Amino acid sequence: MDEQAGVPRHIAIVMDGNGRWASKRFLPRIAGHRQGVEALKRMVSACGARGVAVLTVFAFSSENWNRPADEVSGLMGILASALGKEVVKMKQEGVRIRFVGAREALAPQIKTALDQAEATTAQCNTLTLNVCFNYGGRWDIAQAAARLSAEGLAITETALTGHLALAHSPDPDLLIRTGGEFRLSNFLLWQAAYSELYFSPLLWPDFDEAALDAAIQEYASRERRFGRTSDQIARDASVPNP
């Protein structure tokens, strides 16, 4: 899909702040995660409506296993129930779901649910929704390097890029983190090399269409130089990707 004027082709989001959203309301953290699913559904529709081709979200990090066991199992349950309820709707909206991360560590019934969601939506082409689940940027770079090595291939930037778990999508143009923290937390370490970063103080369940539009507007005002100078950019409006 062509990039519409000022609209990022690929938006990546660290959906952070669910726990604090719940705590502020004296609710259990899991209630915040449930509300986070509602925010994600809203964002999928909003991105589709704005002509964004790829939305990549951080749903569960390699490090999130360190959370209390009841929160981890609650998150697994929310994933399974959201897939059960939403996959058919996603298909109707033309959303192709892809899961990105280490699947081997997941319970068999979760793995099956992921496989089924991907198969059901495989022909959809309005928006690709990459759900990073049991994902870490370091894991991704290491597994790509390990596969290259097993295949006896040289480790070049191009070869490594092609072996990353997100190789099917272009690099994100805009990377949003909600929840007021200013860090990547092991998200897309390789692919975010030239992403425009945007930090929102809103907790993820509160992130709405207006907040997305504010992020896109800010993105549209940025000058992406990819190492070049402003003068060069002004002379040649078509900036090649690095």
Ligand code: IPE
């Ligand atoms: C992000 O929200 C969701 C996951 C990490 C699964 P948090 O659960 O990290 O919410 P806060 O940061 O504690 O508020």
Ligand code: IPE
């Ligand atoms: C990042 O949020 C991971 C996800 C949103 C899934 P965290 O809440 O886990 O990040 P830290 O621990 O504050 O860095």
Ligand code: MG
């Ligand atoms: Mg957090």
